[in-house]
Amino acid sequence: MKVLLVNGSARVHGNTATALQQIAQALETEGIDTQIFQLGAGAYRDCIACNRCSDLDGHCVFDDDPVNEFLNLAAQADGFVFGTPVYYAHPSGRILSLLDRAFYAGSAAFAHKPGASIAVARRAGTCASVDVLNKYFTINQMPVVSSTYWNVAFGGAPEEALQDAEGMATMRNLGRNMAWMLKCIETGRAAGITVPEPERERTNFIR
Template sequence: MKVLMVNGSSHQGCTFTALSEIGKVLEKEGIEWEIFNIGGGPLRDCIGCGGCKSQDCACVFNDDIANEFLKKAREADGYIFGSPVYFAHPSGRIISLLDRAFVAGKKIFLHKPAACIASARRGGTTATFDVLNKY
């Protein structure tokens, strides 16, 4: 079994640390895990062009982030999506990635378990958690 975790931050800070702690627990249970860092490079939004329907679950934008994530997601048995809270909502980066991934590769995620985490210093975790859980 393998769990793919997504760090929705541009940095390897609090969200990365929280995901790493979850990884330690998964490891104790004999579950393989990996953290996919979105990073700080360019990441486009989904424009709903439908090109992914003719490209076998790959986005037409070749920024590599979404398509690399989709390749890894295909092989995962479950997911954990993590985001820092920015102004009472998830990071725009994770929203852009998940919008593209779920449009291009909806069938990849069907019937697989997932969980979400939100890290914050102030309020907004409930709203962030709510948005992420809708995927």
């Protein structure tokens, strides 16, 4: 089993990376493989709802940034952790652009797989950011993994989040809970339990 962790920060060694590394270490201790997908400082296009992805086997029509690379990795992953820094009381623009396009184009790569989101800030905006990221899970039939507190940590300077003892414990507990849920799902699958078939209805509020 493997968990794909997404660092929504442009900084490779910032506090978001520090928090994700705590989760990854806890997962690996439980026998779960991990990979951290670093978004980097490059530009990411927004989703323009062109629907061309419907003809491209779950990939985005734009191929000049790492979104399709991420979708290829997501298809092979068993669980996800989305991490973001907080600049203006919401997730980073780059992680939102990535996830909007990834979930629009390749929702099948995520469905019924456990997901968790974390946010790291100097001071405020973490809970609002986690709430935004959790909506990607709840629209796509994904179990949401929780911890022993809100999935947040605090720190300004690089690696300062390590001084947030409660935040780091929250990250490690999140990793353990993710591992437990993945093992439960694997056991259920081996016992013949399959995912439910969803009903499909679509309405507009103006009708």
